[in-house]
Amino acid sequence: MVDDEVVEALRRGDEWMFRQVVLQYHPALVRTARSFVRSTSIAEEVAQDTWLAAIRGLPLFEGRSSFKTWLFRILINQARTCGARETRSAAAGSFLEEDDASVLASRFNDMGARWPRHWCAHLTDWGTLPETTVVSAETESVVRGAIERLPARQRQVITLRDIEGFDAREVSLALDLSEGNQRVLLHRARSRVRAALELHLEGVATA
Amino acid sequence: MTAPLDCQDLVELVTAYFDDAMSPAAREVFEHHLEECDDCVNYVAQMRMTVQLTGTLTADDITPETMHTLLAAFRSFSPGPG
Numbered sequence: 001m002v003d004d005e006v007v008e009a010l011r012r013g014d015e016w017m018f019r020q021v022v023l024q025y026h027p028a029l030v031r032t033a034r035s036f037v038r039s040t041s042i043a044e045e046v047a048q049d050t051w052l053a054a055i056r057g058l059p060l061f062e063g064r065s066s067f068k069t070w071l072f073r074i075l076i077n078q079a080r081t082c083g084a085r086e087t088r089s090a091a092a093g094s095f096l097e098e099d100d101a102s103v104l105a106s107r108f109n110d111m112g113a114r115w116p117r118h119w120c121a122h123l124t125d126w127g128t129l130p131e132t133t134v135v136s137a138e139t140e141s142v143v144r145g146a147i148e149r150l151p152a153r154q155r156q157v158i159t160l161r162d163i164e165g166f167d168a169r170e171v172s173l174a175l176d177l178s179e180g181n182q183r184v185l186l187h188r189a190r191s192r193v194r195a196a197l198e199l200h201l202e203g204v205a206t207a
Numbered sequence: 208m209t210a211p212l213d214c215q216d217l218v219e220l221v222t223a224y225f226d227d228a229m230s231p232a233a234r235e236v237f238e239h240h241l242e243e244c245d246d247c248v249n250y251v252a253q254m255r256m257t258v259q260l261t262g263t264l265t266a267d268d269i270t271p272e273t274m275h276t277l278l279a280a281f282r283s284f285s286p287g288p289g
Contacts, residue, residue: 013285015278017223022277027266044273051277055284066245067271076240096236101219103250123249126256143260162261168226187222194257 003067011058017138022051025068035081035159038150046082050075060138069170076174102191106114124202133201146196150189157182158189213242217247221254 009017031049033043053074061070109120126134133139145153152177160171172182212220223229226272229265241248 013281015281015285018278018281019274022269022274026269026273026277031264048273052280055281097234101215102221103215103218108213117215119214119246119283123246123253126253127248136259139260140264143257144264147261158243158261162258163264165262168228182226182229183222183226187219189256190261191218191220191255193261194253197257197260198253 001203003063005061005066005201006056007061012056021067024072026051029071032072032075032156032159032164033079033082035147035155039178041092042082043079046075046079049078053078059146068166069166069174073174074164102187103195108157115186116165124198129201141191142200146193150192154185154189154192156184161186164192210236212236212252214240214244214247217244218250221251224251225255225275 006017010021022091026047027048030040030043033046033050034040036132037043037046050071057074061067067072077161078098107119107121108117109115111117113120117201147158148174150158156175157171160166160174166174168179168182171177172179218239219230220233220237224234229237241251
């Protein structure tokens with residue numbers, strides 16, 4: 001469905017259309033809000049407040065971004081107000097230095113070795129693992145758990161990029177980050193999720 | 208000339224590679240390393256799989272109570288007939 005038609009119908013007060021967009025976006029709004037605030041019930045409130053703000057703001061929607069981007073911008077503003085304490089401490093400037101390498105240094109040969117800074121043990125081709133091991137409820141909960149444990153900024157970026165499917169530009173605008181910093185946060189987040197998957201999948205594979 | 212890349216450097220560049228946010232020269236060095244290193248090929252594939260698996264996470268459905276509340280709010284803001 002085209003954005004213009006959706007917005008036009010909503011402005012007319014078309015309830016069927018409103019129900020469709022709520023069904024389509026509400027779960028994603030709650031999930032994204034959850035990356036800013038630490039409880040599902042607060043995330044649910046933030047998502048509901050987003051709809052109220054969107055209903056009030058409909059006359060102001062100018063179609064310069066997609067409806068989805070517009071809706072998520074409202075959500076992020078609401079969530080930030082709500083999770084202000086958390087966001088403030090995360091925005092204090094140190095978030096890019098605070099932490100570590102994508103892969104533990106112990107996985108690579110040291111400088112004195114024949115092949116310094118190369119892998120010291122072979123990596124598994126996950127394509128050779130049974131499909132049922134890779135795509136399973138356990139794997140899903142490992143990914144969920146790893147994202148849950150990430151620092152707030154990393155969790156927000158990976159949620160918007162890899163779960164909700166926004167591009168680098170949209171995410172850096174929405175979170176007031178440079179595209180470079182946005183990418184560093186995304187890379188750290190993905191690296192940690194990969195490490196959690198490796199532990200899970202290869203533990204499973206050799207069990 | 209761009210310096211060659213060790214495995215320990217390559218793992219820091221995978222997201223930039225996926226986003227196509229590298230200079231052509233850096234990209235060439237990255238891909239040249241992959242041609243010669245099966246472990247890094249596996250690593251890049253693991254990162255790709257990580258992105259895919261993250262993308263398949265499902266969210267909870269909306270409760271009827273929430274839908275009811277939101278529809279009521281929508282109605283109260285609607286122009287309505289007349």
